[in-house]
Amino acid sequence: MRMMESDPINFSVIGTGRFGHFWCRHLSKYHPTFAYDINPDYRKKVERFAKWDSLEKCLTKKYIFLTIPIHCIKDFLRQNKQNFKKGSVLIDCASVKVPVLGWFEDHLPADVYYIASHPLFGPDSAKNKLRDNVIMVMPGKVPLKEYQILVRFFMEDFGLHIYNLTAYEHDELMAYNLNLVHFLGRALDDLGITKLPIMMSSLSKLNDIVKVVMNDTTELFLDFYKYNPYSGKVKEQWLASFKKINDQIGKELP
Numbered sequence: 001m002r003m004m005e006s007d008p009i010n011f012s013v014i015g016t017g018r019f020g021h022f023w024c025r026h027l028s029k030y031h032p033t034f035a036y037d038i039n040p041d042y043r044k045k046v047e048r049f050a051k052w053d054s055l056e057k058c059l060t061k062k063y064i065f066l067t068i069p070i071h072c073i074k075d076f077l078r079q080n081k082q083n084f085k086k087g088s089v090l091i092d093c094a095s096v097k098v099p100v101l102g103w104f105e106d107h108l109p110a111d112v113y114y115i116a117s118h119p120l121f122g123p124d125s126a127k128n129k130l131r132d133n134v135i136m137v138m139p140g141k142v143p144l145k146e147y148q149i150l151v152r153f154f155m156e157d158f159g160l161h162i163y164n165l166t167a168y169e170h171d172e173l174m175a176y177n178l179n180l181v182h183f184l185g186r187a188l189d190d191l192g193i194t195k196l197p198i199m200m201s202s203l204s205k206l207n208d209i210v211k212v213v214m215n216d217t218t219e220l221f222l223d224f225y226k227y228n229p230y231s232g233k234v235k236e237q238w239l240a241s242f243k244k245i246n247d248q249i250g251k252e253l254p
Helices: 018-027 040-046 070-080 098-107 144-157 167-191 201-215 218-227 231-252
Strands: 011-014 033-036 063-066 089-092 113-119 134-141 161-163
Touching: 011 018, 018 033, 018 040, 018 063, 070 098, 070 218, 089 098, 089 144, 098 113, 098 134, 098 167, 113 144, 113 167, 134 144, 134 167, 144 161, 167 201, 167 218, 167 231, 218 231
Parallel strands: 011 033, 011 063, 063 089, 089 113, 134 161
Antiparallel strands: 113 134
16 A cells, blocks of 8 residues: 555545445555544454544545445535635545535535546445446546546556546436346345245346345435436336236236
8 A cells, every 4th residue: 555645646535334445445555545434433444554534634635535325415515615625626436426516516615626426336346356347427627637637547547447428417327227226136135036945047147136236225225216316217117117018917818
């Protein structure tokens, strides 16, 4: 881990739960990384690779990654907007973008910058390799130099592929990629497929989805649906398709 105080690039990670811990560990391989969470129980694990620090000090770093639950972001910004250092760049890693960019615009001071990002991977899918995964990046309000530094870091150090979309394009895609998949996974878990003694390959693949989905919290699942503006539309499309297929079965049976 590089921990040189003279390094012009430094990171802080606010929120060291499952994804925050994963993200902090990878960031610390390249530049000084500091971390904070309201839960002090995370401290011991985080200090294996990063420096645990106070919230006040973490908010003064150059690049600040916000990896807290979606429903906490608005209040966090509102409560801490005066504590950010002038010129800092705040980057969220949330799975919704439309509301988060709105909160950034409404609550951050004019001299604090922000970028919206969404790593399309996590502790499960990138368990063995971070390189060649995809991260979506949306420059909200940031000088070109600071934006290029971060993008270069993602591409050259992390080896990630950068996708640029609008917030609305992102959220519509995620309503299928995340909301729908988590809906299906939780329904299959409730059905009990993980307990079946025999699984053919197709069902085994569905079971893999269940395992990944159930590793995430119910809190995250509900945040998908509450804050993604396309979640309701996609859910209704799925239910309508389910009913259509079910009705077809009913017509064919005596």
